[in-house]
Amino acid sequence: MNKAKRAAVIAGNWKMNKTPAETTALINDLKPLVADAACGVICCVPFTDIPAAVDAAKGSNIKIGAQNCHWAESGAFTGEIAASWLKELGVEYCVLGHSERRQYFGETDETVNSRTKAALAAGLKPIICVGELKEERLADKTHEVLDVQVKGAFADIAAAELANIIIAYEPVWAIGTGLTATDDQADEACGYIRSLIAGLYGQDAADAMTIQYGGSMNAGNAEALLAKENVDGGLIGGASLSAEKFQPIVAAASK
Numbered sequence: 255m256n257k258a259k260r261a262a263v264i265a266g267n268w269k270m271n272k273t274p275a276e277t278t279a280l281i282n283d284l285k286p287l288v289a290d291a292a293c294g295v296i297c298c299v300p301f302t303d304i305p306a307a308v309d310a311a312k313g314s315n316i317k318i319g320a321q322n323c324h325w326a327e328s329g330a331f332t333g334e335i336a337a338s339w340l341k342e343l344g345v346e347y348c349v350l351g352h353s354e355r356r357q358y359f360g361e362t363d364e365t366v367n368s369r370t371k372a373a374l375a376a377g378l379k380p381i382i383c384v385g386e387l388k389e390e391r392l393a394d395k396t397h398e399v400l401d402v403q404v405k406g407a408f409a410d411i412a413a414a415e416l417a418n419i420i421i422a423y424e425p426v427w428a429i430g431t432g433l434t435a436t437d438d439q440a441d442e443a444c445g446y447i448r449s450l451i452a453g454l455y456g457q458d459a460a461d462a463m464t465i466q467y468g469g470s471m472n473a474g475n476a477e478a479l480l481a482k483e484n485v486d487g488g489l490i491g492g493a494s495l496s497a498e499k500f501q502p503i504v505a506a507a508s509k
């Protein structure tokens with residue numbers, strides 16, 4: 255982290271976990287534990303948990319995010335949710351392009367870009383996920399993959415919007431597997447993403463961009479990962495599902 259240059263943010267991605275009642279309980283457990291956090295704290299919850307999460311988080315420093323949004327305002331898109339409706343419910347952030355959506359739901363760099371534009375237009379702050387597969391890392395193609403994903407996601411996004419966007423570097427081989435990128439691997443990849451943003455928007459914009467690491471981050475490895483210059487926080491899956499596991503990560507980012 256380099257807090258002199260940019261915000262540190264810890265975001266939980268709850269994936270498809272927690273009922274509305276469980277959401278209220280978890281946010282209520284978390285609130286006192288992170289009240290003094292010196293970093294951003296976000297919980298990205300399932301759509302159906304949003305009212306409970308927004309209500310429970312009211313008056314606290316916890317911000318609520320969604321895990322996807324559609325690019326259209328309304329229409330014949332059965333099962334989809336418009337960005338403006340999330341905003342109306344009190345959502346502030348939206349995870350986009352998570353590898354699980356790319357893997358199971360046909361998400362592409364083009365649709366990530368469309369969703370990003372819709373989220374920004376609605377006043378949501380996108381958390382854009384990028385990252386390579388294991389075979390791509392082994393074939394030394396990590397930079398190539400990040401290049402395509404970052405340039406795809408940011409196509410036609412104005413520089414003025416950058417302050418409202420977070421990037422999450424999530425090597426797919428480290429998500430939910432217990433395998434973590436080494437501190438140096440995370441730093442190198444986040445630094446490479448920063449260099450891509452510098453190429454697109456200039457060094458000042460790149461220096462100000464929050465770039466998280468995600469992939470089996472937990473209480474045991476967070477501090478070392480977050481000590482790296484280019485790792486500005488974390489997108490946390492499994493360890494965001496209990497207040498006891500999430501809090502130490504927030505504490506590590508608060509140092």
Ligand code: PEP
Nearest residue numbers: 429430468469470491492
């Ligand atoms: C994620 O879902 O974005 C993630 C990083 O999951 P986990 O922390 O469980 O690897």
